[in-house]
Amino acid sequence: MNRISILTGNYGSGKTEIALEMARRLAAKGRTALVDLDIVNPYFRSSTQRQALEALGVKVYAPNFAGTNLDLPSLPGEIIAVFEDPDVQVVFDVGGDATGAAALGRYHRYFEREGYELLYVVNACRPLSGTPEEIAGLLAQIEAKSQLKVSALINNTNLALETDADTLMAGQQEVEAVAQKLGLPIRCLAGMPQVLEALPQAVRQAYQGRLFAFSPVMRPDWLDE
Numbered sequence: 001m002n003r004i005s006i007l008t009g010n011y012g013s014g015k016t017e018i019a020l021e022m023a024r025r026l027a028a029k030g031r032t033a034l035v036d037l038d039i040v041n042p043y044f045r046s047s048t049q050r051q052a053l054e055a056l057g058v059k060v061y062a063p064n065f066a067g068t069n070l071d072l073p074s075l076p077g078e079i080i081a082v083f084e085d086p087d088v089q090v091v092f093d094v095g096g097d098a099t100g101a102a103a104l105g106r107y108h109r110y111f112e113r114e115g116y117e118l119l120y121v122v123n124a125c126r127p128l129s130g131t132p133e134e135i136a137g138l139l140a141q142i143e144a145k146s147q148l149k150v151s152a153l154i155n156n157t158n159l160a161l162e163t164d165a166d167t168l169m170a171g172q173q174e175v176e177a178v179a180q181k182l183g184l185p186i187r188c189l190a191g192m193p194q195v196l197e198a199l200p201q202a203v204r205q206a207y208q209g210r211l212f213a214f215s216p217v218m219r220p221d222w223l224d225e
Contacts, residue, residue, distance in 0.1 A: 008121070101145040
């Protein structure tokens with residue numbers, strides 16, 4: 001794993017949930033920072049979990065207007081600090097389309113200097129992600145805007161709380177097709193623990209050590225009513 005990990009993907013891919021879980025796991029091992037570069041979506045930003053993350057020792061960086069009713073593409077200069085400290089593990093949560101990925105371009109030279117892994121999260125149940133061609137097309141746009149290359153794919157196909165193992169496996173067919181088309185590895189299958197536990201035994205064996213379980217925390221208020 002690289003010191004710097006970047007999570008991107010289409011809206012509703014679940015990249016923010018995965019970024020949060022990655023940061024929590026890394027914090028248990030050492031100094032960790034999470035950079036919220038989602039300058040597009042004001043509602044599902046990882047920085048809304050700042051208090052919980054910082055309680056675990058995760059340093060959180062966010063757009064200057066995150067958490068307010070302003071949604072302007074303003075990025076704090078202090079983000080540069082994460083590139084200068086070789087002893088901190090960093091997770092970037094990036095806006096879910098080509099426009100959001102353009103924020104990465106601002107730091108292109110730092111990523112190239114320090115090294116990185118760019119993980120593209122796929123939810124094949126979302127619009128514009130239902131076919132290998134759509135997934136590959138948006139991935140290419142994000143690469144072009146960010147000036148970075150995707151390192152691996154993550155299958156996080158889901159229907160929120162309605163997700164079951166069949167949902168994830170249906171998405172796996174699409175992700176495998178994209179992986180073959182682009183010559184990319186599949187880093188992991190991600191999902192809620194009960195979903196991963198219900199996967200066929202052959203799949204669990206094939207992805208031993210690459211099943212990424214997380215419990216969603218970015219829940220709309222109405223789900224708790």
